[in-house]
Amino acid sequence: MDEIKENPRAWKWLSDIDSKHWSRHKFSTNAKTDLVVNNISESYNAWILEAREEPMCTMMEHNRTKLMESISIKRDGAERDTWVIPPNYKKRLELEKKFASIFKVVCAGRGIWQVTCKDSQYVVDLDSRKCGYYKWDVTGVPCCHAIAAIHQFKHKPEDYISPYFTREKNIAAYEGMIMPIPDKTQWLKTDFHEVDPPLYHAQPGRLRKKRVKAQREPHVPERASKKASIRCSNYHTYGHNVKGCGLPIRPDWEARKGAKFTRHVSTSISRWISAKAANKSNSSRIKE
Known part of the structure; x- marks a missing residue:
């Protein structure tokens, strides 16, 4: 943050945005993620790229079919999985365990612990699953301070991970399904007037196909269309x-x-x- 403050324009631009959108210490504890990137939207945008130039109804049907197939594949995969905790979150938990042995832990009672290391000291509440470091609250994965208290309490850190990251919740996320739809020749006929499409007015200039880049977005030469x-x-x-x-x-x-x-x-x-x-x-x- 000190480096950003050295640039007054950058600091003013960042200060005008609510800190809950870019600072992890202000993140909500409901989502259980500390990511500050938009990879999900970028991946979805690339996934539907081939349908973007189609007419509205055709594009919606194209995307609906892809989502229906994707959810079905995810559901079958979730039912076949045998893990208790997702492998990527298991790795994060094992990484936190490596740093848990350097802390001094003292119990205050009723599941509340004091975790100390040199000049740093944090309060860990195992019953509420909270830590003064705030990492456990945001990510749902016990941090090294919480793991030190869990080990002292003779419990397993895997039992304190957020229930969102269990196999049962993963299966429940794909319980729903998108129903298939028959073509328009099989639709129910009504007495209402048919809705005509809006009038089309050709705009001057070439049709834009690439997305509008954000201000100060870095140029990536590998993605440029002209390589010369x-x-x-x-x-x-x-x-x-x-x-x-x-x-x-x-x-x-x-x-x-x-x-x-x-x-x-x-x-x-x-x-x-x-x-x-x-x-x-x-x-x-x-x-x-």
């Missing part, structure tokens, strides 16, 4: 042309520019004289 790089003809370096070159213009390049301008002027004058003569010749023929 600009080469400066002044000192033959890449990334800019001669107009954007910060180095002094070479003497031979100045001579080349002058010669090019002279050739351009002389060519233009010669064309003008030839056109003048041709017009004069055509005029004389018409008079005859």
Whole structure:
């Protein structure tokens, strides 16, 4: 944060956004995640990419079919799984266990513990599943302070992980299903007037297919459609042309520019004289 404060504009831009959207210490404890990225939306956007250019009804039917198939596959996979805790959360728990042995733990009673390490000291409440470090509250996975207290209490850390990360909850998440829909020839006929689609007005310019990038979003050369790089003809370096070159213009390049301008002027004058003569010749023929 101190590095961000050194840039006043960046700090003002960040301060205008509610800290619960970007600071982990203000995250809600309901979601049980500490991620601050939008990978889920980006993955879903790439997943439906082929349907984005289809008409509205066709696009909705395309996405509905894909979701119906995906949920069915996830449901079958969840029922076949044998793990008690998801493997990725199991790894996080094992990583926290490695740091739990360095803490000094003292019980205050009724499931409340004091966990100390050097100058740091936190309060752990095993009954409420809370820690003063706040990591356990946000992620749902016991932190190293909580694990130190759990070990002292002769319990297993796996029993204190959030129930959201159990096999039963994973199966329950995919219990619902999206029902298949027959085609429009089998739809129920009604006496209401048919709803016409809105009038289409072609907008000027080429249709935009790429998403609008956010302000100050970094440029990724690997994703750029045009791979060719600009080469400066002044000192033959890449990334800019001669107009954007910060180095002094070479003497031979100045001579080349002058010669090019002279050739351009002389060519233009010669064309003008030839056109003048041709017009004069055509005029004389018409008079005859």
